[in-house]
């Protein structure tokens with residue numbers, strides 16, 4: 001959701017090209033409008049360039065109308081309040097263009113503040129909630145920009161990651177965080193701020209993650225973090241583990257394609273150093289859950305959104321099967337507004353809440369995790385982005401180590417989430433009497449996955465051919481059962497979000513309770529049907545579709561020759577332990593969505609209306 005970056009330095013670098021490069025790395029967080037402001041130097045004011053459109057268009061504008069200066073801020077927007085127009089693009093200014101600011105988040109009391117500011121003579125130039133912040137800072141009295149920002153924020157209800165420039169103190173950037181991720185980049189004679197590490201990686205690997213309530217002051221000479229009472233706060237400097245290669249296309253046409261192809265390696269990385277051949281299945285040090293705590297667990301709740309929620313559904317079956325603990329999987333956005341039943345704390349065992357999130361910043365997942373903690377539950381995170389808010393607030397967790405996921409449609413995070421959940425299920429099972437033969441099968445199954453994934457990806461040319469059929473369709477139905485029902489849901493989500501072909505995922509046996517009415521020879525029906533305990537049931541569902549003239553694509557297990565005549569196309573994936581099969585069955589569906597979107601001329605990495613990392617509710 002919206003990307004922000006700021007830069008100040010005394011190494012003689014121009015800010016604008018640095019900001020533009022950073023923005024293009026952030027574009028996956030929002031891409032309906034973009035803008036930047038640069039401080040021209042003492043007494044020379046600020047210059048702002050902004051427009052509705054992509055970062056590329058902003059770059060062209062800045063080539064025609066350069067903005068010279070060594071400090072500045074920039075923004076790429078995913079609209080919440082106000083249409084995606086040039087006037088609503090960030091940065092926003094006060095009445096006299098002495099302040100420029102970029103904002104990620106929502107000012108919830110913007111209407112009230114706007115009315116009060118208008119009454120006291122302020123003129124507004126946009127329809128955004130953000131603009132009130134610039135006028136509040138203008139209105140505030142204080143000797144320094146940070147003092148004025150602190151006073152202004154005292155009136156604000158909502159969330160923000162904020163970077164502010166002022167003509168009075170060129171070279172200084174004031175940053176604030178409340179509920180929206182912000183980190184500082186600490187370079188040599190240069191300091192940066194960004195909503196996301198990928199924007200600053202080419203400048204520095206030393207970062208400071210801000211906490212909610214922090215205010216940071218960056219100048220070309222250094223940085224300081226203070227709280228709302230201007231008390232200095234010590235914040236650790238962390239090292240980023242990602243390298244630049246990880247955030248570049250590396251010869252692929254799209255990040256989504258690169259990330260699909262990376263999965264043998266990302267799964268290897270999720271497993272690295274964690275698999276144990278001694279019956280304990282996994283070493284999960286970061287989980288902070290002792291063997292006796294595992295043994296006492298009475299129930300687990302998984303909270304997540306979107307693709308991560310689908311991974312949670314797979315995780316439910318894995319954990320229930322291996323560890324015999326009842327698991328509920330909740331949409332984080334729903335869970336946070338229910339009244340979750342408090343953890344009884346009666347000595348009969350405890351509850352565990354698992355927040356699954358690639359970004360670690362999804363607002364609903366974060367709030368659901370906080371709501372669960374308020375009931376007395378222990379909370380752990382299954383997160384990809386190191387240092388993200390969910391990772392930092394959880395009592396423990398498992399990092400996916402899948403590397404940065406930049407394609408808006410999540411792919412490699414999904415398979416790593418399932419692998420991490422399998423490690424967790426095996427770890428819990430091992431403490432709770434799981435037979436050692438199952439432990440061995442799981443360890444063996446997990447260690448083979450990277451190779452099986454690599455083999456499955458060789459189906460790409462075949463899938464690419466099939467994509468033509470889907471590119472012409474208006475609707476598609478994805479059906480699966482058991483551990484592969486979430487794969488059907490995920491396949492449908494992938495198709496609709498990047499190719500805009502309407503797709504529905506459904507439990508195969510539920511089809512005859514309604515969706516079967518949709519079937520005709522126009523609509524492709526995808527069955528996810530590897531050889532497992534429910535395979536023959538799913539084949540019966542195929543017959544039902546076939547009898548009504550439906551066109552079937554089946555994803556099944558290698559060696560299965562019996563679907564001949566029943567389905568139009570078969571994609572065969574390698575055999576795995578059934579509980580792990582979603583890691584391979586989902587791959588052709590990711591590729592199918594990708595190639596369908598390419599054939600339809602869609603912007604795969606920037607699907608319309610979407611953005612990576614939903615930091616507003």
Ligand code: F6R
Nearest residue numbers: 306307308357358359362409410
């Ligand atoms: C779909 C997709 C989204 C995310 C969802 C949760 O391809 O990417 O559905 O899965 O927004 O995001 P995270 O996992 O970052 O919490």
